[in-house]
Amino acid sequence: MAKPVLSDPITLRLPVDLLQEIEAIAAASDRTRSWVMVRAMRLYVKGEGQETLDLAKAKQDMRDGKFLDMDEFLKRLEAEERDDAA
Numbered sequence: 001m002a003k004p005v006l007s008d009p010i011t012l013r014l015p016v017d018l019l020q021e022i023e024a025i026a027a028a029s030d031r032t033r034s035w036v037m038v039r040a041m042r043l044y045v046k047g048e049g050q051e052t053l054d055l056a057k058a059k060q061d062m063r064d065g066k067f068l069d070m071d072e073f074l075k076r077l078e079a080e081e082r083d084d085a086a
Contacts (some may be wrong), residue, residue, distance in 0.1 A: 022036050022037060
C-alpha cells in the first residue's frame with residue numbers, strides 16, 4: 001500500500017498534559033504521536049469543524065437572501081403533507 005502524500009511539517013505547541021496523553025495513547029496503540037494527532041484532528045474536522053463550516057454557510061446564505069421566512073416554510077411543509085396524503 002502506498003503511503004499518502006503528506007503536507008509540509010508544522011510546528012505546534014501543546015499543553016504538557018495533552019502531549020503526555022497523546023504519547024500514552026501512541027505507545028498503547030503502537031502508533032506514532034503524529035498518527036494520533038492526525039486522527040484526532042480528522043475527527044474534529046468531521047464533527048465540530050464541519051458544524052462551524054455549516055454555520056458559516058448558513059450565515060452567508062442569510063446575507064445572500066437564500067432563506068424562507070417561517071410563513072413560507074410552513075406553507076411549503078403543509079403542501080408537501082397534502083401531496084403525501086393524496
